[in-house]
Amino acid sequence: AIYYGPVTAPKQLVNLYRSADALIFPSEHEGCSNTALESFACGCPIIYNRACGVISEMFGNNVVFGFNNMDDLKYIIEVQLEDGEFIKSIRRAMQLKIKEFSAEKIAEQYLEILK
Numbered sequence: 001a002i003y004y005g006p007v008t009a010p011k012q013l014v015n016l017y018r019s020a021d022a023l024i025f026p027s028e029h030e031g032c033s034n035t036a037l038e039s040f041a042c043g044c045p046i047i048y049n050r051a052c053g054v055i056s057e058m059f060g061n062n063v064v065f066g067f068n069n070m071d072d073l074k075y076i077i078e079v080q081l082e083d084g085e086f087i088k089s090i091r092r093a094m095q096l097k098i099k100e101f102s103a104e105k106i107a108e109q110y111l112e113i114l115k
Contacts, residue, residue: 017042021081022065024073027052041098045090047076060097 003020007013017023023039028051039046040059048055050066065080067073080086099105 013038014042017044020044021087022047025049025052025055030054032058040094043091043094043098045087045094047073 003016007016017039020039022045023035025033025036025039025046025048027033028049030052031054033055036046036048036055036058045065046055046059047065047067050056050068055064056066065076067076
C-alpha cells in the first residue's frame with residue numbers, strides 16, 4: 001500500500017516506516033535527508049536515485065537499493081521487494097548496520113580521535 005497523507009505524530013511516523021516494504025527516495029540532489037535517516041533507523045529499506053550518491057555512502061550498498069532510471073525502479077519494486085526472504089535479509093543487514101551508529105559506538109570513535 002502507498003500512504004498519501006499527513007503524519008502528525010512521531011509514533012505514527014515510526015509505525016509507517018516499520019510497516020513499509022521500503023521508502024522510495026527519488027531525490028537527485030538532496031544531501032543527508034532526515035527522511036532517509038528516519039527510515040533507516042526504523043529498519044525500512046531505502047530505494048534511492050543513484051544520482052544522489054550520499055545515501056549509499058551513508059548506509060552502504062548492502063542495505064539500500066539504487067536506481068538509475070524507471071526500468072531499474074520497476075525491477076526493484078516488482079522483483080526484489082516481492083522476494084520475502086531477500087527483504088528479510090536486507091532488514092537483518094540493516095539491524096547490524098544500525099549498531100554502527102549507536103551512541104556507544106560514536107562515543108568510542110570520538111575517544112579514539114581525541115587520543
